[in-house]
Amino acid sequence: MALDKFQIAQRIAKELKDGFYVNLGIGIPTLVANYVPEGINVTLQSENGLLGMGPFPQEGKQDADLINAGKQTITTIPGSSFFDSAMSFGMIRSGKVDLTVLGAMEVSEKGDIANWKIPGKMVKGMGGAMDLVASAKNIVVAMMHTNPKGESKLLKECQLPITGIRCIKKIVTELAVLEIGEEGFILLERAPGVTVEEIMSKTAGHLIVEGEVPEMKF
Amino acid sequence: MSKIFQNAEDAIADIHDGAVLMLGGFGLCGIPENCITAIVKKGVKQLTCISNNAGVDDFGIGLMLQQKQVKKMISSYVGENAEFERQLLSGELEVELIPQGTLATRCMAAGYGMPAIYTPAGVGTEVAEGKEVRNFNGKDYLLEMAFDADFAIVKAWKGDTMGNLIFKDTARNFNPLMAMAGKITIAEVEHLVPAGALDPNHIHTPGIYVQRIFEGKDYEKRIEQLTLSK
Numbered sequence: 001m002a003l004d005k006f007q008i009a010q011r012i013a014k015e016l017k018d019g020f021y022v023n024l025g026i027g028i029p030t031l032v033a034n035y036v037p038e039g040i041n042v043t044l045q046s047e048n049g050l051l052g053m054g055p056f057p058q059e060g061k062q063d064a065d066l067i068n069a070g071k072q073t074i075t076t077i078p079g080s081s082f083f084d085s086a087m088s089f090g091m092i093r094s095g096k097v098d099l100t101v102l103g104a105m106e107v108s109e110k111g112d113i114a115n116w117k118i119p120g121k122m123v124k125g126m127g128g129a130m131d132l133v134a135s136a137k138n139i140v141v142a143m144m145h146t147n148p149k150g151e152s153k154l155l156k157e158c159q160l161p162i163t164g165i166r167c168i169k170k171i172v173t174e175l176a177v178l179e180i181g182e183e184g185f186i187l188l189e190r191a192p193g194v195t196v197e198e199i200m201s202k203t204a205g206h207l208i209v210e211g212e213v214p215e216m217k218f
Numbered sequence: 219m220s221k222i223f224q225n226a227e228d229a230i231a232d233i234h235d236g237a238v239l240m241l242g243g244f245g246l247c248g249i250p251e252n253c254i255t256a257i258v259k260k261g262v263k264q265l266t267c268i269s270n271n272a273g274v275d276d277f278g279i280g281l282m283l284q285q286k287q288v289k290k291m292i293s294s295y296v297g298e299n300a301e302f303e304r305q306l307l308s309g310e311l312e313v314e315l316i317p318q319g320t321l322a323t324r325c326m327a328a329g330y331g332m333p334a335i336y337t338p339a340g341v342g343t344e345v346a347e348g349k350e351v352r353n354f355n356g357k358d359y360l361l362e363m364a365f366d367a368d369f370a371i372v373k374a375w376k377g378d379t380m381g382n383l384i385f386k387d388t389a390r391n392f393n394p395l396m397a398m399a400g401k402i403t404i405a406e407v408e409h410l411v412p413a414g415a416l417d418p419n420h421i422h423t424p425g426i427y428v429q430r431i432f433e434g435k436d437y438e439k440r441i442e443q444l445t446l447s448k
Contacts, residue, residue: 047318048244049388056447064247064439065375065389071245072445082387084394084422085244085270086326089319093337112342123306123315124297130345131319134338165342 001193002174003216008142010035011216012101012172015140016042023047023092023132025102026070028142032101043079045097047088047128052080069128089128093135100136102129104143104168106158109184109205111168113141114160126163133164145173145202152204154178154185175199177216184208189216221381221425222410223432226256229404233369235262236289240325240365240396241269241279242372245442248389249278250373252406252434258285266290268365270321270392272302277440286310292365294318298442317345320362322395327364329398329427334363370400373434374423377407378416381425390422397423406434 003011009031016022016032020042024030033053036042044053046068053068054075062073091097106114113133116126133139146152154171171178176199177189184206187199192215200207223229230253233239243249257265258281265288272291273280282288283301290312296302305311316324317339327335336359340346350361372393375386383405385393397403405423410433 046388048247049391056445059446062441062444062446063387064441065387067245067247067388067441067443069244071247071442073441073443074445076387082385082390084390085318085322085392086395089322093319093339125293125295125315126317126345127295128318130317130343131337131339134341162343 001191003191004174006031007218008172008174010218011177012140012142013037015099015170016040017098020098021045021051021096023097023100023136025100025129027103029101029103030070032142045088045091046074047085047092047132049083049085049088050076050080051083052077054080089131092131095135095137097136098138100132100139101142102132102139104141104153105147106153106155106160107141107143107168107171108155108158109180111166111180112158112162113164113168114158114162116163117161119161129163133167136167139168141168141171143171143173145175145199152202154203154205156205175202181208186210187213189214191216220379221429221431222379223430225432226252226406226434227259229253229406229430229432230256230260230371233257233260233262236264237262237368238266238366239268240367240370240400241267242370242391242393242396243278244270244388244391246273246278246440248373248385248391248393249273250371250406251437253371253404254278254281257287258282261285261287263287264289266292268292268321268325268367270294270318272296272299274298274442275301277438283311290314292316292321294321322392324362324365325392325395325399328366329395332364334361336360337362365399367400368402370396370403372397372403372405374405374407376409376411376416377405377428377431378411378413378425379431380413381405381428381431382416382421383407383423383428384416384420385422394423398427402429403427404430406432408434408437
């Protein structure tokens, strides 16, 4: 069974380590915050200027001055701090943020990522994505294995304009967990009941399968 | 010489056609609402706007776009605005999209008196086209120039008669950086207080950077994505 988006988030949450500072992108990455394992404390960074992002506010407690990078109303938690946008990207650029999780339209077998532009269709801008992928030391991509047309999003080379080069370390899709190695995508885990053959058939880039590939555990 | 202006109309009176403006805010959070309204009323045209976003159709910089006052936008993210998209696709509006951290740091460089900075953001992408690439310690960086803006227009929570500013929550965002970067900085504040009323330890932007200040009124503070806990 392929994972749903909540299970993808749940699997990514297993990458969190105690004490991590984490930046979560919009979409599936945001859901990761709901699955932080017991006994692990992480601090969420929102690049518009907040460390220590709390849950969404209760009705009536929302404040227009307090939003996340997705422009959603949020709250602070004990120990939160605010800062300006230059300092925010300063902590990203200098490697203080331990883990970045973001969505993608395409990832190449070399670790290039495309997620900001579809020429002629969608030109909204890159926001903070280019800064994040250029600097984060540990980037996990959360995405579907194929696009709505059924075409693989794990490619030899990105076809869309790229956001960053050789920056992605790990990918979690509804079918698999993969790592970027020297030679291509290394298959680490399968979704429960999903075959290696199915993953192979939906991966356009070079897929490396070494020995028995275990099923994901939650 | 007093820095205090009575209202936004007076504070922006000398903004001219073709001026380069920085406008603070992230999305609709911490935007200078009063000054935007006054600029729309004044009707100046051919403006270049440096701002992380371009507002929404009927609020923020979107209001200036509706009146076709903007020649060029320099932003990192411009979704959520149909009129913007229409002007972009029809070629009426020039747009330069740059990474958010690069935008912030180009403001910072201007405020710190540095001509340029090196950043890894955009290396190997179309953002790098035509830019100098330099390798430091085995990693490539792009040379990005400090911004040069005629006016920086910012919104703060509290300000005093010396021009000292304090921002609130995530409404801080680009505001203190732009405040430092403008040749003339205009600050609108929710609360204007006498010098001495603010604790010097709590000042985010020292008054030396602020040439004009006024107390704004009728803040709408629109929320773009109201999201509540269930």
